[in-house]
Amino acid sequence: MKHRILICLLIAAGLLGGCKKFLETEPEDFVTPDNYYNTEADLRRALNGVYNRLIDNFGRMYSRGLFSYLSISDESFYKNITINNIKVMEFDAGQLDVGRFWETCYQGIDRANLLLENVNKPKMDETRRNMIRGEALFLRAYYFFLLVDNFGGVPLKLVSTKSPTDNFLPRSTVKDVYTQIVKDMKEAEGLVSDISNYAYNETVTKTAVQAILARVYLTMAGEPLKETARYKDALDYADSVIASGRHSLNPDYKQIFINHSQDKYDLQECLWEVGMFGNQLGSSQLAGAVGIENGLECPDDKIGYSGGGIHPTARMFEMYDSGDIRRDWAIAPYKYVISNGITSKSNYTDVQIYDRTIGKWRREYETATPKNRTYNSTNFPVIRYADVLLMKAEAENEVNGPNAAAYSALNQVRRRGYGKPVNTPDAAVDAPAGMNDLAFREFLQNERARELAFEGMRKHDLMRWGLYLEKMRTLAAEITSTAPSAFRYAANAAKNVTERNLVFPIPNTETTVNHLIIQNPNW
Template identity: 75%
Template sequence: MKRILILFVLAGSMLSACNKFLETKPEDFVTPDNYYNTEADLDRALNGVYNRLVDNFGRMYSRGLFSFLSISDEFFYKNITITNLKVMDFDAGQLDVGKLWEVAYQGIDRANILLENVDKPKMDETRRKAIKGEALFLRAYFYFVLVDNFGGVPLKLKSTNNPLEKYLPRASVADVYASIVNDMKGADTLVSDISSYNYNERVTKTAVEAVLARVYLTMAGEPLKDVARYNDALIYADKVINSGKHNLNPDYSRIFINHSENKYDLQECIWEIGMYGNQLGNTQLAGAVGIENGVECTDDKIGYSTGPLKITARMFNLYAATDLRRDWAIAPYKYVTNTTTGVTTKTPYTAVQIYDRTVGKWRREYETVTPKNRNYNSTNFPVIRYSDVLLMKAEAETQVSGAPTAAAYDAVNKVRRRGYGKPINTPDATVDAPAGLDKADFLTYLQDERARELAFEGLRKHDLIRWGLYLSKMQSLAVDISTNAPSGFRYGANAAKNITARNLVFPIPNTEITVNHLVTQNPNW
């Protein structure tokens, strides 16, 4: 990570990170009995919890949660046709699914250990509260990742002290969410304000509130359908908006250029996962943002990417031609290197080359860390942005009111105006959402707007599932690609063809089922 970085080892768990500007040496092996005696000890332990959000092997936000673990109707993988998670052809023994489970529980156990020892040292109480709050939130967030992807999971709120401890059965989805909400609401009273930092990799008050709005919206949808939670989502979205701490960046592309340039935007990006370095030194906390989901390029100086994520025509056609977000989220060009001269040229796609295009949100040409590694970089990933909060407000407000209100329209239109390069706070009939929509039509419009604004940010699958639309959208996508795509790209329908009702959640990993006989498997896996 750029700021929240250490090299730290705790008995039973390797916790690794590093400082963006100051690398530290590895610590000796320690145990809770002889550790957690100083504020610095707590800071290092907390950084070890954050560390699991990166994961060296790419199953969290360094790669998987915005790519192969989030297959939706936005993209398909280039040249992968069968027997692969990337085309949804896998079983409960799939390694990446198992590692997602494992890494999330590592983060939970680290948070549990920290919370059990947070009161040990003599230190500034404000800082102690902030550390406790961040640990509570992170524990809850790891559970949110788990319940969102696996359904009900064992709810472990104490650290592992003995390998012979009894295993736990799966808690219900409702009970997991109750724990998540309890921890996040507790964190909201403890963490620091974002104005306390000049970077956004720490969990701060508005980050907690923004994610809580997302959690409540999820609870209101599938599978819980706890519609009373729409009101809670509205309350927490409004807390972020009314805080005055955030605003839309007037330049949509600049959000993602900032990530590549290692610059912070605390107004738009409420919470980011920090990556560090390029995996060429001792520090192993780099990611693959802009590589796994990058512009096709074989020139290492510009920034190598095979362009593995090909976009669907459905995604491309959601945008109007005048929507500036289209040709930023979706690359309008690739880099072609002449094998004879070695000269690399930016080559635009033609109007008919829709399926040739790749994700373009994070472009390696803007990266500042050199030399550029082919597989890793230091580009941060945004977990939640202010535009997402505005769109969540519009959705929750409409659900609570029973019809789209002026406030809901205003929230959506601010996002749309920015997308078209218009003044954010000035009504503009050429781009604003159509007036007079009823509830159903407005929510459908809003669903498309979320797709346009948050494309390729790991949220589309999540949204479709909570709206109860994932299966129907993927089934229609399979027909669309099989019928209308150029023949050379019709394999892009394979992932959608493989999706059935079982794919609303991942299987509980075989590694867990084998050792914990109290855990039951998800249906049809």
């Protein structure tokens, strides 16, 4: 987080009895809703605490998990991980990372609820109060979106925790959770500020809300709800972002990610980013692992260490044409090696596809020093303008067929991917003309994989398209039959995927104490 440090607030409530004088003294070192939320600054600090849960020091949110081991798909595999690990989809309801993911989302929800319950306390400018309310509403909804997208129906907790003895809640239906998400986000849309009022994109703004609403509606249109009428809602919200004129594609694909590594903001391309701050070497504990967990292999701390733990599948590599410049940026064409004390690049050969690693965020571009082996300040992009254009193309196709508007949105992304002017037709790179809706859908699905590779979207997309099981089963067969023998283990995650993996298990930490919770099937 380059603009601000998000402060994690610990709000506690105490019930004191008796009549002794010291018990009547106003506490000075104890934060409660009664002696807090009295100023605008208090509200801002509390809002920072809501944002804070998107980072999570344990690495289960956007600092690490949501773009890596919580989003296993057919685009990548973990090096040298073979058995008994979430990274190869072999785990149960006691898995620590899944449990922590659940808990962190509910921490964010509870903090948002507490802020919303107290947002009217201080005397302050009403416009600024409404901005805080809007951001808190959106963030609460976004945490619920992460939960329902990964667990199915979840308890719909809309009031803050007052006591450890508060009543437990049963799971709400997927439909009811999405209804609340849409309600909160639509209210937030009219309250949050415009991105033009900021020099950074770590704060939720109007176009960010609209873009995420488009994502929510596309998800509702697919599995498991299959509310196909929501494609029109997704189209409307994608169109709202486009019509705002606030955003455009960065003409240089690789520069998007170089900017992240260099702690630079790109408000045109990146509508909303989760901000990381520092590298855990100082007092601030808000760093992430973007480009480390998912980085190119480098043993040199000065350049920026990464073990290169995540490798692309051949399927992912072969989705790109050789002229698509995104391939050799998203998938590293080299690694760093040290020989006789000298660090140099070592290029992969044409046949070393499985040896390669993710190359999207390259630590060699980081400017902050000293560099930590496991943490950095590289932001993570939750939603980019390219995603908005691809959502526009998808929704347009589902509502109106593969018309000129659908082709235009899709081809802007493709042209940028080949280093071409985005608004100039180019027969060499544009999507094939004359496709029917089925062919366009399949082409669009592959284009999303190419553009958004390793950004935590592939699993989400395959799930909502109802393709996750099919893609993982065919991946297992592909790797087993065609991968070099040293990399046949890369099929293990795909082999372990069954129907139960369409959702995560409700964590044991929840089912043990909340007897109203019903576990997901086969967990």
